[in-house]
Amino acid sequence: xxxKRKACMAIVRKFALSILSCVLMMTTVLVAQELxxxxxxxxxxxxxxxxxxxxxxxxxxxxxxxxxxxxxxARRGRVVWFKPQGMADREAGKAMSPDTMFRICSMTKPITxxxxxxxxxxxxxxxxxxxxxxxxxxxxxxxxxxxASGEPYSIPASKEITIRDLLxxxxxxxxxxxxxxxxxxxSANVAHGLLPYDGTIEDSVKHLAALPLLFxxxxxxxxxxxxxxxxxxxxxxxxxxxxxxxxxRIFEPLGMKDTYFYPPDNxxxxxxxxxxxxxxxxxxxxxxxxxxxxxxxxxxxxxxxGPKELFSGGAGLVSTAADYARxxxxxxxxxxxxxxxxxxxxxxxxxxxxQLGKISPDQGFGLxxxxxxxxxxxxxxxxxxxxxxxxxxxxxxxIDPKEQMIVIFMGQLHPTGDFTLDxxxxxxxxxxxxx
Numbered sequence: 481x482x483x484k485r486k487a488c489m490a491i492v493r494k495f496a497l498s499i500l501s502c503v504l505m506m507t508t509v510l511v512a513q514e515l516x517x518x519x520x521x522x523x524x525x526x527x528x529x530x531x532x533x534x535x536x537x538x539x540x541x542x543x544x545x546x547x548x549x550x551x552x553x554a555r556r557g558r559v560v561w562f563k564p565q566g567m568a569d570r571e572a573g574k575a576m577s578p579d580t581m582f583r584i585c586s587m588t589k590p591i592t593x594x595x596x597x598x599x600x601x602x603x604x605x606x607x608x609x610x611x612x613x614x615x616x617x618x619x620x621x622x623x624x625x626x627x628a629s630g631e632p633y634s635i636p637a638s639k640e641i642t643i644r645d646l647l648x649x650x651x652x653x654x655x656x657x658x659x660x661x662x663x664x665x666x667s668a669n670v671a672h673g674l675l676p677y678d679g680t681i682e683d684s685v686k687h688l689a690a691l692p693l694l695f696x697x698x699x700x701x702x703x704x705x706x707x708x709x710x711x712x713x714x715x716x717x718x719x720x721x722x723x724x725x726x727x728x729r730i731f732e733p734l735g736m737k738d739t740y741f742y743p744p745d746n747x748x749x750x751x752x753x754x755x756x757x758x759x760x761x762x763x764x765x766x767x768x769x770x771x772x773x774x775x776x777x778x779x780x781x782x783x784x785x786g787p788k789e790l791f792s793g794g795a796g797l798v799s800t801a802a803d804y805a806r807x808x809x810x811x812x813x814x815x816x817x818x819x820x821x822x823x824x825x826x827x828x829x830x831x832x833x834x835q836l837g838k839i840s841p842d843q844g845f846g847l848x849x850x851x852x853x854x855x856x857x858x859x860x861x862x863x864x865x866x867x868x869x870x871x872x873x874x875x876x877x878x879i880d881p882k883e884q885m886i887v888i889f890m891g892q893l894h895p896t897g898d899f900t901l902d903x904x905x906x907x908x909x910x911x912x913x914x915x
Contacts, residue, residue: 515558515559515806538566548575552886552888557809579750580890583751583754583892586794586795594730615709648846661692665705670691671792673708675770705794709793710793754894780892800890801888804890814828862878
């Protein structure tokens, strides 16, 4: 009888420990999903000085340069400023809120680049592998040649595009606004992610591969559709659609519960309205029809209109300031989220180290991020080695490893005129450092 009692107690203890283990695991996940909050002074920032961010944003709202914005500052892993201001939909009288969603456009690029580096860490490829090894349609690329007179023609490229070229924008690809190749991209039905598209990223990338490059790969830096091609690379190498890979490997582990290529219907109303600003017309709601500038046509309805089958790795995501802060904190923490590693610290170092060298003497660019203060003096307050990028509809972020600081600005405006509020917010975050 005593033996049976002891055996039963052992089973109960084992079961209790199992339950406790599950609770601890769930707690770890929940903690990973929420960035802790602190008073600014606890991390060496001034509350009074941070209020200048709110003043600058409100001034721009009062001046009708922007309808509203959400700003966020975190330092040493804790959020010390997080403020929605103005209107998410001015005409409907709907205020900005902490969970307002934004078209983050090119702020998608660092996330796709992180996805690529996760596969790189699994030994799926090397950065200097030719792209054609995985996407054969890019074999034997050609370069556009423009004679002094007569029609342009194509000549064989001196080398193939590498995965590194795509990550650092030295591939020879460009965007639709380029006067030489943009019209060809448009005619060939190449997607750029800022317009509803009847097709997939595979369709678009195959169309793109059939066109000439702007220059030989590796010769210079040109902001481009390279990261859309990387999105397709992720699909081919992983065997998963890009949205599924990002959701399961990045968004869910980080607790980015409001980040999507196409937000679900029950969250659609949280998407901020996009606005335009023209000096002669002022601030106005983005028109229902697309805007065309040369060979580049873009709209604001792409997150919820059309077939919703294009997962643009270079421009397609919708997110919130809090969600994007989680991604930034993961990078700042050397690829970690809680006790799990999405990326190795060494991969983060490589991604945020200038990869252009002599290719671009004045500009620093890593693998998915612009890197500031390395080749030229900082233009504004900041730190050498900070890395950052922005999005077409007026969103921006900065990650500063030296100061352990993150600054995020979220608006919804294009064209912006000569507006510099995003840069002001960044500067005002730095001037609040008092430690």
